[in-house]
Amino acid sequence: MNYRRMMTVMRTDLKQLQQSKDFWIPMALLGGLFFLVIPGVLLSVINSIGNIGTIQQVSQALQLLPQTAQDAVPQAASDGTKVSFVLAVYLLAPIAVIVPLTISTAVGSSSIVGERERGTGEFLAHSPAGVREIYLGKLIASLIPGYLTTIVGFGLYSLMVNLIVGPAAGGWFFPTASWWLLILWVLPPFLLIALSLVLRLSARVKSTAAAQQAAGLITFPLILIAYGQSTGALFGAAAVTLSFAMGAVAWGIGFALLFSGMRSLTRARLLGVANEA
């Protein structure tokens, strides 16, 4: 395994993405919409309309949350601030899952079949690069745009939440420990799982369109699982412990899929030769 060559494949794939405005403009819009526009509008509206009846009703509904979640909410704050706090810390958490999974699978689904369609798979197949180096280079190149968007979006989201909700909630409170765990420990293995499956698919299908269709089928349940898990991890009684455990399991599954996925790429598949194992 030549790591330098793997990094070369990764860098070149990223450079191609960088040259593709038709890719990164929608990606930036998606990140901006989920991390800034939707939460920003919701939090600003709740913060500005004050303690009207609807907000008070929602505030009372917060009693349905687990006790640990209720304890984290500033008790002395107004109903509007409580709702904003819960929204920012708990209900918007899944955006951190949806955005990277959507972006990374979009990139990953076309990465191998795309080489074949453009004819550049022929160049790679005749090159000294090993198929594992190519596979890993492409996997990392697919992971980075989604994860990077999430990190940047998460930073901006944190800033926005603290600026809008923070003053009324007694100072800057975001990100919480559970959010750090979600972003740094839980999310990466879910991305790894999704990309291992998507790249395996990309190596086998005949066209980018087919890869994207099938990738949607693979990632949709994953998004649901990650959504549920991330919300649960943030709400749960032992949120931090649960996040650790969930992340550990996901890492295990992710690496198992990664190693088996590496075997799915062959030079014959880069060449698009039919019926080749």
Add this chain to the structure above:
Amino acid sequence: MTQPIDAATNDDPMMMATGDPRLVVELRNVGKHFGPVPALSNLTILAPRSRITVLLGPNGAGKTTAIRIITGALVPDEGHVRTFGLDPNVDGEQVRSRCGVVSAKPALYDRLSGWDNLQYAAELYGLGRNAIEPIRAAAGRFGIIEALDQQVGGYSTGMKTRLALSRSVLHDPELLLFDEPTSGLDPESSHAVLDLIREMADEGRTVIMCTHLLIEAEGLADQIIVLESGTDLIHGTQLALTERYFPGFLVRLDAEDPTQLDQLIAAPGVISVSRVGDVTEVFVDELNRVPDLVTQLAAAGVRLTRVDPYHPSLEDLYFAIRRERRGVDSTTGIGTFPELGR
């Protein structure tokens, strides 16, 4: 110029034993199936060092699959494969790092610049991230250096081919594999590319070139291997194959009184005389009979208006080989000339 392969000496690759160090590529009795479809069947390709071997055949003859097997990009189902004496399926990285490949489709990254395409190859082939000089030298050689800053998507077909050729020699490979390198090029660009291929062989590199264009192989090939349906029909130099398939030489003659040419049938070395249209076609056993025939006719008072020795082209040869393999016209010992209607 490289020396042509001499079939009379032990230069003939077909006479070289398994593992002969003079053979850069050795495919013996190779078979390959894609599912139930046979792509190669009992294919033998022996390419000696510093020579141009041309794989000639129609589309679907197995030329591209053969190239893929040579570099180890595909694994054969059966047969013996060695490239530089190594098994490409075991020592693939070593083999591929010594090969330069230009595929029928240029296989370039359209969204990257020409420079970035070459830089990518330089890094994959181990030249490192600062391979500025090799990149400039390779691009300069193929006249593409001025366009390196442009995105490849905006290149013409000729520019893409030149860039692909530059990429193939970037790492100074010993073996060059060209799969229809002039595909889509205009005649002038094709000619320039073929000149460059000849130049690279003259520098000592081994070249294997696939083509279905007979005119490309004409004069370029040190060895011709005709492929059909995944198998090799015949190997040899153009001269040796011509002598085998066209043992007689054709001379086209005309005179003020063409009937006077009939007397040639009695001349030494003349195989046949026939009138075809406005000319008389005379088959002789050796080309050096022609001056004697001309002298004899002049002495007999025949006023010649045309003396035109005809050399069978590679196209004539190719069709003669294919006809023979199909069991047509293999009995006369003399190849047929399709354009003469024989």
